[in-house]
Each structure stands twice: as structure tokens, then as C-alpha cells.
Amino acid sequence: MQKMIVVDNEKCTGCRLCELVCSVKHDGVSNPARSRIHIIKWHNQGLYLPILCQQCKEAACMAVCPQDAIYRDKELNRVMVNYDLCIGCKMCVAACPFGGMGVNKDSTVIKCDLCDGDPQCVRFCDMKAVNYVDVSKVTLTKKREVVDRFSEYMSKF
Amino acid sequence: MSANHRVLVVNPDLCTGCRLCEMICSLWHEDKCGTSFSRVQVAQWGEIGVAIPVVCQSCKDPPCEKACPTTARQRVESTGAVITDPEVCVGCKSCVYACPFGAPAVHPESKKLMTCDLCSGEPQCVKVCNTGALRYTDKTDIALKRKRYFAGHIARYWKRIEE
Numbered sequence: 001m002q003k004m005i006v007v008d009n010e011k012c013t014g015c016r017l018c019e020l021v022c023s024v025k026h027d028g029v030s031n032p033a034r035s036r037i038h039i040i041k042w043h044n045q046g047l048y049l050p051i052l053c054q055q056c057k058e059a060a061c062m063a064v065c066p067q068d069a070i071y072r073d074k075e076l077n078r079v080m081v082n083y084d085l086c087i088g089c090k091m092c093v094a095a096c097p098f099g100g101m102g103v104n105k106d107s108t109v110i111k112c113d114l115c116d117g118d119p120q121c122v123r124f125c126d127m128k129a130v131n132y133v134d135v136s137k138v139t140l141t142k143k144r145e146v147v148d149r150f151s152e153y154m155s156k157f
Numbered sequence: 158m159s160a161n162h163r164v165l166v167v168n169p170d171l172c173t174g175c176r177l178c179e180m181i182c183s184l185w186h187e188d189k190c191g192t193s194f195s196r197v198q199v200a201q202w203g204e205i206g207v208a209i210p211v212v213c214q215s216c217k218d219p220p221c222e223k224a225c226p227t228t229a230r231q232r233v234e235s236t237g238a239v240i241t242d243p244e245v246c247v248g249c250k251s252c253v254y255a256c257p258f259g260a261p262a263v264h265p266e267s268k269k270l271m272t273c274d275l276c277s278g279e280p281q282c283v284k285v286c287n288t289g290a291l292r293y294t295d296k297t298d299i300a301l302k303r304k305r306y307f308a309g310h311i312a313r314y315w316k317r318i319e320e
Contacts, residue, residue, distance in 0.1 A: 033297040040308035047317045051304040066257030088217020089257070090299075094167060099303025103296040105162060107217035107237070 002077040002135045005112070005119060007050045012129035014041050014048035018121035025120045026110070034104060036112040037121050037130075050130055052121075053100030053112040055079050061092035061101050061111075077135070078114050161237035164296050165273065165280055167210050172290035174201050174208030178282035185281045186271075193265050196273040197282050197291075210282075210291060213260040213272040215239050221272075224255035229270075238275040246270055 019035035027034045037052040055078050062070040062079060069085035070092060072078070081092075092101045092109055102110045112119075114132075122132045176192060176199050183194035192198070197212040215232075219239050222230040229245035230252055232238070241252070241261070246269045252261045253270070261270045273280075275293075283293045294302070312318045 033301075038301055038304050040305050042312060042318050045312075045317050047312055049308045049311060051308050086218070087220055087257075089214040090164065090166075090216075091214065091258075093299055093303075094169075096300075096303065098307045099300040099305075102300035103164070105296060107164075107215075107296065 003117075003132050004055060004077065004135055004138065005052065005114065005122065006131050006133055006138055007052075008129050008131065008141075009047070009049050010129075011127045012039065012048040012050055013127055014039055015126070017124050017126070018050060018130055021120040021124045025115060027104070034110070036102065036110055038099075050121075051098060051100075053079065053096075054098060055112075055114075060095040060097065064091045064095040066091065076114055076117055079111070080113060081109060081111060083108070161235060162295055162297075163278075163293055164215065164237070164299070165212060165275060165283070166292045166294055166299055167212065168290050168292070169207070169209040170290075171288040172199065172208040172210055173288055174199055175287070177285045177287070178210060178291060181281045181285045185276060191265075193262075196262065196271055198262070211258055211260065212282075212291075213239065214258065215273070215275070220255040220257070221252035221261060224251040226251060233274070236275045236278045238273060240272060240274045241270045243267065243269045 016032060016039050018037050019032035019039065020030050022035040022037050023029055023031045026036065037050055040049045040051055059079050066089065067085045067087055069082045071080055071082060073080045086109065088107045088109065090103060090109060093103055100111055104110050119132050121130050178197050179192040179195035179199060180190050182196050183189050183191050186196065187194045197210055199208050199210050201208045215238050219230065222239060226249060227245050227247055229242045230239055231242060233240055248268045248270065250263065261272050264271050280293050283291045
């Protein structure tokens with residue numbers, strides 16, 4: 001059973017608690033700039049979008065790494081950096097289309113590692129906007145919404 | 158914010174291949190307008206319209222520094238750039254073999270190796286780049302800018318923000 005992080009932007013309030021717990025868990029400091037997850041905000045529209053590494057199957061970061069330092073951890077279905085091989089050239093940062101790969105002040109590249117199977121952002125998200133769910137159930141909520149809407153409409157007749 | 162918190166970032170999507178960065182680089186360092194004297198090189202594929210500026214990435218754990226037999230490759234603490242000391246360099250080109258990007262270039266006259274020194278914290282290529290393909294920005298800011306760019310795509314698709 002493989003799980004992945006799914007974001008429900010309708011529930012996100014933009015509190016940025018996920019950013020804080022992420023930096024605390026990984027770097028031991030409460031500093032959103034060092035977080036692996038970031039919330040992009042449009043205050044006027046009330047739109048908050050948590051963005052983080054998508055653990056792509058054909059990952060761009062993995063393809064461009066000159067040292068083959070980025071690999072897929074099959075057990076947790078995640079993309080990982082082997083820091084023994086990494087030279088810190090930041091090519092992966094340039095290649096990722098989502099900004100999933102970040103850089104710390106000491107030039108180490110940082111990315112979401114799913115907290116080894118217990119993502120802290122999910123644990124602390126009060127609104128349940130960030131969820132860690134089974135891969136097969138990712139689209140299930142969306143399917144349910146469509147079916148609900150459909151049956152509601154059809155029940156009028 | 159001190160200079161070594163910043164890093165030179167390349168966005169190939171925005172590069173038009175004008176090679177102005179190469180010109181200003183050679184002019185700044187050598188007082189010459191010759192692209193072979195430039196520390197930044199634009200790799201171009203004319204048929205498919207792709208241009209990518211290639212420049213020293215100032216790696217955290219640089220292979221060139223490890224490969225250099227004379228310790229000529231050293232990091233400058235103020236800017237974070239890894240540069241070659243021409244006094245110590247013997248021109249053996251070990252760094253050229255070690256670098257995965259081909260960033261170190263051989264100086265056409267002295268035959269010593271040259272790489273980007275970030276112009277002592279004020280990269281001239283960034284100043285002249287009209288499209289913003291080269292940026293000199295805070296390290297922790299790179300991923301955030303990219304995330305904002307990507308989130309903008311989604312938000313526009315949902316028609317939640319204006320074009």
C-alpha cells in the first residue's frame with residue numbers, strides 16, 4: 001500500500017503551521033524559509049495553495065542530476081537525495097517545474113521526504129487541507145463529489 | 158544580507174541566446190569583447206530554439222576542488238564562489254575533467270583555468286540580461302519563486318486570479 005500527500009486547497013486557511021513544523025522537524029528551527037512545503041497566497045481572492053514536492057514518477061530532478069544522487073525510494077514511493085553523492089550544484093533546483101527542490105543557506109538542497117512515512121505537515125494541519133492518503137484513493141473524494149452533485153440534480157425529476 | 162547568501166540562477170526558458178552576458182563578462186574581466194574570454198557560455202541549439210547559459214554552479218562540495226592537485230581551486234567566503242588562483246594554477250585541466258558541467262574554461266592566452274567569480278558579489282551578466290534568464294537571488298528564495306510561478310498556473314486555470 002503506497003501513500004502520497006494530497007492537498008485540498010478549499011480547506012487551507014493559510015495559517016502556515018505546516019511550514020513551521022516542517023522546518024522544526026528537519027532543521028530544528030522554526031523558520032518558514034527552511035520549510036519543504038510553502039503556502040502560496042492570494043489574499044484578495046482568499047486563495048491559499050500549499051505547494052510541495054510531488055514525488056514525480058519521471059522526476060526532472062532525477063534526470064538532470066550529474067552525480068545520480070537523486071533516487072526513488074520504492075518503499076515509501078518518494079524521491080530522495082543521497083547526500084553522500086550530492087555535490088550541491090543546484091541543477092535539480094533549476095529543473096523542477098514546481099519549486100519542490102529548495103536550497104538551504106549552507107547550499108544543501110532540501111526536499112520533502114514525507115518525514116519517513118509520518119508527514120508532520122499532515123499531522124499538524126488542523127483543517128485537514130494536507131492529507132496523506134493511499135494512492136488508489138486520491139481521486140475518490142473528487143469522484144464522490146461529482147456523484148453527489150449528479151444524484152442531487154437527478155433527484156429533482 | 159551578505160553576498161554569500163545569494164546565488165546565480167539560470168532560467169533557460171527566458172534565455173533568448175543574445176549572448177550579451179558573454180560580452181559583458183569578458184569586458185569586465187579582461188577588457189576585451191571576445192566570447193572565448195567569458196566565464197559564462199551560452200549553449201545554443203538554433204534549430205529547436207533552445208539556449209541555455211552554462212555557468213559555474215559554485216557547488217557545495219565541488220568536484221573541481223577535490224580534483225585540483227595544487228589547491229588552486231578555493232572558495233571565496235564573501236561571495237561563496239569557487240575560483241581559481243592563477244598564481245597557483247598549473248593549467249593541468251583536472252578541474253575540467255572533474256566538473257560535470259564543463260564550467261571551467263581555459264583562458265585563451267594564459268592557458269590557466271577560469272570560472273565565474275560572481276564579479277565579487279555584483280554579477281555583470283545579471284545586470285545586462287534583459288529577459289531575466291540570469292538572476293542573482295537569495296538561496297532560500299529560489300524554490301519559493303518557482304512555487305509561486307507554478308501556483309499561479311493552477312490559480313489562473315481555476316480562474317481564481319486574473320491573467
